[in-house]
Amino acid sequence: xxxxxxxxxxxLGGVLYDIDLQRTKDAFAALGLKDFDKFYxxxxxxxxxxxxxxxxxxxxxxxxxxxxxxxxxxxxDQVKKAWDALLVGMPAENVDLLRKLKNEGYQLYLLSNTNVxxxxxxxxxxxxxxxxxxxxxxxxxxxxxxxxxxxxPDTEIYYKLMxxxxxxxxxxxxxxxxxxNVNASIEAGIPAVHKSKSxxxxxxxxxxxxxx
Numbered sequence: 001x002x003x004x005x006x007x008x009x010x011x012l013g014g015v016l017y018d019i020d021l022q023r024t025k026d027a028f029a030a031l032g033l034k035d036f037d038k039f040y041x042x043x044x045x046x047x048x049x050x051x052x053x054x055x056x057x058x059x060x061x062x063x064x065x066x067x068x069x070x071x072x073x074x075x076x077d078q079v080k081k082a083w084d085a086l087l088v089g090m091p092a093e094n095v096d097l098l099r100k101l102k103n104e105g106y107q108l109y110l111l112s113n114t115n116v117x118x119x120x121x122x123x124x125x126x127x128x129x130x131x132x133x134x135x136x137x138x139x140x141x142x143x144x145x146x147x148x149x150x151x152x153p154d155t156e157i158y159y160k161l162m163x164x165x166x167x168x169x170x171x172x173x174x175x176x177x178x179x180x181n182v183n184a185s186i187e188a189g190i191p192a193v194h195k196s197k198s199x200x201x202x203x204x205x206x207x208x209x210x211x212x
Contacts, residue, residue: 005209007172008101009161011152012112012135014177015195016098017122018088027082033070052115055146059116084121094201095130098138107166110135110142111174113151119144140166152176153184162189173209175201 013019021037028036039046048065051057057065063079066072074082102108114122119135126132136142143161145151150160162169174185174192185192193208195201 003105005106005171005173007107007109007140007167008205008209009109009111009167009172009174009190010139011174011176011178011181011195012110012114012122013118014197015175015201016094016110017090019086020088021086023088024082024086027085031072031074031078031082033072039069050151052117053113053145053151054149055116056149062115062117080117083117087118087121087125090122090125090129090135092130095138097202097205102138108139109161109164109167110139110144111152111157111161111176112143113145115146119146152178152181155184155188158185158188158190175204175209 010016025036040049046069048057048062048069051065052062059076059080063074063076066079067074098108123134126135126137132138141164143157145157148157148160150157152158161167169189169191172190174182174190175195176182176185176192177195177197179194182192182194193204195204199207
């Protein structure tokens with residue numbers, strides 16, 4: 001039986017990589033910022049975070065921006081540690097799963113809203129824990145918002161993805177834990193499914209993507 005899809009496009013945080021925003025809230029609270037979620041949630045965020053995820057500002061610019069909107073005086077090291085605190089880790093079974101899918105003939109892509117802080121930290125983990133040069137090695141191509149100057153759910157990032165001649169939208173599927181990103185993908189022409197917190201990645205794949 002032929003595969004339902006040729007290409008599987010994955011979101012990173014909340015799909016492949018475990019995150020816990022409460023850890024960052026707690027870290028900033030420990031520094032004296034008690035209302036971090038006033039500025040950032042996984043659903044909404046102030047323009048500063050959009051600029052970071054689109055690569056429009058660097059690490060120093062982000063720290064200056066944080067200090068400006070919070071009336072604080074955090075150092076780069078303090079912000080980095082608090083901001084990276086939400087990164088729980090990459091489950092080994094997800095790395096194994098990606099390798100298995102690749103061996104089965106799927107083309108794998110990453111489409112992630114992330115920033116230079118988090119991606120650097122994740123790549124360090126991939127080197128230390130899995131012996132990989134970077135996370136990108138697990139994919140045919142990695143589309144990272146801060147490197148592209150665009151982010152989900154803006155339509156342009158999906159159209160950019162579809163410019164890849166190896167991606168046939170009709171034979172591709174996108175998996176994300178954010179329903180707005182899923183809906184935007186569908187509207188752009190790439191089938192997509194929502195990974196709920198109650199369902200593991202392999203369960204999501206077995207239900208929606210992989211042949212029985």
